[in-house]
Amino acid sequence: MVYYAVDSVLIYAVTMTETNAAKTLLIVGHAPSVNTRRLRDAVTTAARDSADEAIVRISAQSPLDTMPGDVMTASAIILGTTENLGYMSGALKDFFDRCYYQCLEQTQGLPYCLYIRAGHDGTATRRGVETIVTGLRWRAVQDPLVCRGEWDESFIEQVAEIGSAMAVGLEAGIF
Numbered sequence: 001m002v003y004y005a006v007d008s009v010l011i012y013a014v015t016m017t018e019t020n021a022a023k024t025l026l027i028v029g030h031a032p033s034v035n036t037r038r039l040r041d042a043v044t045t046a047a048r049d050s051a052d053e054a055i056v057r058i059s060a061q062s063p064l065d066t067m068p069g070d071v072m073t074a075s076a077i078i079l080g081t082t083e084n085l086g087y088m089s090g091a092l093k094d095f096f097d098r099c100y101y102q103c104l105e106q107t108q109g110l111p112y113c114l115y116i117r118a119g120h121d122g123t124a125t126r127r128g129v130e131t132i133v134t135g136l137r138w139r140a141v142q143d144p145l146v147c148r149g150e151w152d153e154s155f156i157e158q159v160a161e162i163g164s165a166m167a168v169g170l171e172a173g174i175f
């Protein structure tokens with residue numbers, strides 16, 4: 001922040017870097033197991049490594065800790081969930097239940113993407129999340145990633161690509 005005194009009135013100018021620094025990439029990832037914690041860590045680390053932290057701030061947290069204000073101040077969001085009993089995790093559903101109406105008016109067009117860790121399917125979880133974000137009018141900027149089946153180390157690399165692409169896109173002003 002740069003301050004100037006003109007005719008005894010203090011005004012300020014915001015530098016270009018500080019203007020851009022207003023961008024926050026919010027990562028809301030449910031991580032109830034070692035593997036899913038690794039996924040959330042990988043998406044977060046890749047995002048942090050891919051953009052200037054002075055331009056894109058990366059915030060990663062559990063859906064259970066995420067409040068409407070976090071979403072309203074985000075420039076983009078990455079959602080991560082397990083598939084449990086044929087649907088998204090209760091934690092991610094709770095996040096939507098608490099935030100939906102407060103965010104509805106203010107977050108239309110929010111760029112988002114989704115990753116799912118599913119033991120053997122993931123389809124219903126994808127559909128469930130897409131139904132809700134369609135209602136919110138968020139904007140998918142990447143295809144959802146479904147890490148399906150037996151654990152595969154390549155999931156780490158795949159989810160990292162999502163984090164990286166989102167951070168780079170925000171930094172470049174693409175979204």
Ligand SMILES: Cc1cc2nc3c(=O)[nH]c(=O)nc-3n(C[C@H](O)[C@H](O)[C@H](O)COP(=O)(O)O)c2cc1C
Nearest residue numbers: 033035036082083084085086117118119120121122
């Ligand atoms: C109670 C329970 C229900 C589950 N239901 C589903 C399901 O409906 N579909 C699916 O693909 N995987 C299901 N899974 C598998 C989980 O999605 C998977 O174990 C979880 O994402 C954690 O991944 P990890 O085992 O690699 O740590 C279920 C797991 C649990 C514990």
